[in-house]
Amino acid sequence: MSEEQKSPRRFTRRRRANIAGDTQYVRVSMSQRERAQLAVLEERTGRSPSEILVSAALYAENSESLAERRAMAVEFMAARRYLAALSNNVNQLARHANATDEFPEAARVVLTRVRAIAERINGMLDSMVR
Known part of the structure; x- marks a missing residue:
């Protein structure tokens, strides 16, 4: 088959992260509409169908799925890294301001970014909390 004749795979096979212990399989029946909605979730989140269904079943009463909490943790870590980089800039600007008695214009930009990340x-x- 030539490259032109090959159809691109719409969905690639994804696995859940390795789990401890023996794997248990559960068969789930769903309508075509429900399967289409699940496919949209797979595409949007990049997660496997089993991960989506397991997190929905086990974390439904918390109103937050495991993936949502993971995404929140990733966002918090990114914010922390960004805040650490900004704090280095603030320290350098403070050192400069103390040494020369002038407040650089760049400091205003950095402080604006610090306020934005804090918000x-x-x-x-x-x-x-909601």
């Missing part, structure tokens, strides 16, 4: 973190925390 982002506050928004993330607020969304966790």
